[in-house]
Amino acid sequence: MVLHSAGMFASVTPAGTPGLLNIQHSTFNIQNLKLKPLSGDIMPKEGITPRDQDYSQWYLDIVRGADMADYAEVVRGCIVFKPTGYAIWEAMQSGLDQRIKATGHVNAYFPLLIPKSFLMKEAEHVEGFAPEVAEVTHAAGEELAEPYVIRPTSETIIGYFYAKWVRSWRDLPVLINQWANVMRWEMRTRPFLRTAEFLWQEGHTVHATEADAEQETLMILHDVYGDFIERDMAVPVIKGVKSEKEKFAGALRSYALEAMMQDGRALQAGTSHNLGQNFAKAFDITYTDQNNTVQHAWTTSWGVSTRLIGALIMTHSDDEGLVLPPRLAPTQVVVVPIYKNDQERSTVLETIERLTADWSGRLRFKIDDRDNLTPGYKFNEWELKGVPVRIEVGPKDVQKGSVAMARRDIPGKEGKQFVPQAGLTERITELLEIIQQGLYDRALRFREERTFTVSSYDELREAVEQGFARCYWAGSTADEKRIQDELKATIRVIPLEQPDTAGCCILTGQETTQQVIFARAY
RNA sequence: CGGGGCGUGGCGCAGUCUGGUAGCGCACCGCGUUUGGGACGCGGGGGUCGUGGGUUCAAAUCCCUCCGCCCCGACCA
Numbered sequence: 001m002v003l004h005s006a007g008m009f010a011s012v013t014p015a016g017t018p019g020l021l022n023i024q025h026s027t028f029n030i031q032n033l034k035l036k037p038l039s040g041d042i043m044p045k046e047g048i049t050p051r052d053q054d055y056s057q058w059y060l061d062i063v064r065g066a067d068m069a070d071y072a073e074v075v076r077g078c079i080v081f082k083p084t085g086y087a088i089w090e091a092m093q094s095g096l097d098q099r100i101k102a103t104g105h106v107n108a109y110f111p112l113l114i115p116k117s118f119l120m121k122e123a124e125h126v127e128g129f130a131p132e133v134a135e136v137t138h139a140a141g142e143e144l145a146e147p148y149v150i151r152p153t154s155e156t157i158i159g160y161f162y163a164k165w166v167r168s169w170r171d172l173p174v175l176i177n178q179w180a181n182v183m184r185w186e187m188r189t190r191p192f193l194r195t196a197e198f199l200w201q202e203g204h205t206v207h208a209t210e211a212d213a214e215q216e217t218l219m220i221l222h223d224v225y226g227d228f229i230e231r232d233m234a235v236p237v238i239k240g241v242k243s244e245k246e247k248f249a250g251a252l253r254s255y256a257l258e259a260m261m262q263d264g265r266a267l268q269a270g271t272s273h274n275l276g277q278n279f280a281k282a283f284d285i286t287y288t289d290q291n292n293t294v295q296h297a298w299t300t301s302w303g304v305s306t307r308l309i310g311a312l313i314m315t316h317s318d319d320e321g322l323v324l325p326p327r328l329a330p331t332q333v334v335v336v337p338i339y340k341n342d343q344e345r346s347t348v349l350e351t352i353e354r355l356t357a358d359w360s361g362r363l364r365f366k367i368d369d370r371d372n373l374t375p376g377y378k379f380n381e382w383e384l385k386g387v388p389v390r391i392e393v394g395p396k397d398v399q400k401g402s403v404a405m406a407r408r409d410i411p412g413k414e415g416k417q418f419v420p421q422a423g424l425t426e427r428i429t430e431l432l433e434i435i436q437q438g439l440y441d442r443a444l445r446f447r448e449e450r451t452f453t454v455s456s457y458d459e460l461r462e463a464v465e466q467g468f469a470r471c472y473w474a475g476s477t478a479d480e481k482r483i484q485d486e487l488k489a490t491i492r493v494i495p496l497e498q499p500d501t502a503g504c505c506i507l508t509g510q511e512t513t514q515q516v517i518f519a520r521a522y
Numbered sequence: 523c524g525g526g527g528c529g530u531g532g533c534g535c536a537g538u539c540u541g542g543u544a545g546c547g548c549a550c551c552g553c554g555u556u557u558g559g560g561a562c563g564c565g566g567g568g569g570u571c572g573u574g575g576g577u578u579c580a581a582a583u584c585c586c587u588c589c590g591c592c593c594c595g596a597c598c599a
Contacts, residue, residue: 056593056594071592076590076591131598132597184599186597186598186599187598188593188594188596194598200599267599268599269599270599303599304599305599306599307599308599336558338557339557340556340557341557344557371557373557373560374556374557374560374561375557376559377557377559377561379559379560380560392558395558521598522599
């Protein structure tokens, strides 16, 4: 798929011709086909492949259609974050940064380049990351004595400095976060979900005891990530522990938040790792305790990335385009004026001026007064871009003291109503809250409908075709690998919430109290 | 790394089989009419056909080389 401008018909499905799909590479000429309205007022979006036809293509169409990103083309596997996409990341950064600081952390910044030897110091870590690092071998025309790697993550270089900075128990804990870019030379990339270079935050902390490190890891999981993703992104998550097979390379234990996408696959939305003393030992991060004994410290690391943008798209959006939750939407309300002549134009714009007078600081809004486009065109464009609420003001509204108010989460006539101009600001504010909550509820309902408790291998096989499978598990890493080979599903998470009763492992039949979630993952 | 596809104005494509004046739609520019769910008319501008080599009177088209990008799979946030 090549990104193309929004006006194109390339992979569109003409209404009522389901047989002629995926025309992108076919010679069938659809350029002269006029799209017909489906029912009443909603048209199939040009250039958006319906979800049930090709979910993966739909995702790429949304990214392009909403103008969030462009392929970097000249740099393999990278994307350009266009202003619309970057604005969403900025909103995410703001929500996360607030929470990170509210829980006692501070921001700092470490180098992009890491001496290659650093990566080699922690055995599991090397094995995990070596295959996907990019190296810098030359600079200023000279070959370097020791190559650098472009950070795939910063545990090693930060560990080096922490070893220098930490001397006493009084220096602990160290609670630092970094906003940065990292690079992992992945085989297969997709905009936001997996790109060779991505943006993220990575927290790196040092503690005196195992209990302190564990508490930090869990606090990030709940109070920072869980709170942000569920409240601001309106994406419900299952929190839990990663299996041995899925944990971070070099961690003692990894916690994760898993979300379900609209095709039933799991997406890891964030991770929080208790690194034990592994990195402290590899980098010699030690402190002298109250009894004058030198101890290895305990460290943690945790991160979320621009992948969250992918999660946001795949949780809420529909065949009409992007759907953004109001709290993260860079533009929450768009106002579209409607008029036939200059005289109407000026009265309509005056009305809009008056209506929006008290919006600054309360609502993030845009007035779309472009003169060369029809209202219908604008409606479609803002729908595609996911703006939560649209206000239309025309000559009739000026007369009647009304406006048309349309909500993005319910596309078409059904979500549009005429409301009085009086009290509009409060009404919109209220509606934004309703939409925010509605998106969360809808996503949660979807996940629950697609989560199956299974007790046999056959049921497991069927369940992972649809969504999440919850089952008892006492198998080994090898067993998990076998299931991955056979069903393409892995243990996404061992939920924190576990049943009181025991049951039989789905594979070995052994009795256990541990339940896990199996799913296919992004 | 395996499988597939594609490189031709900004975007999407046709033209390649069968060599002979580079074309279409959208976008863009100008003027006019339009504007409550993707407007229309008229007039314009814009392309060393991915790279390098070869064959030929003549190459987007035939032959060889290289490069890049996208999609699907195994690996991964």
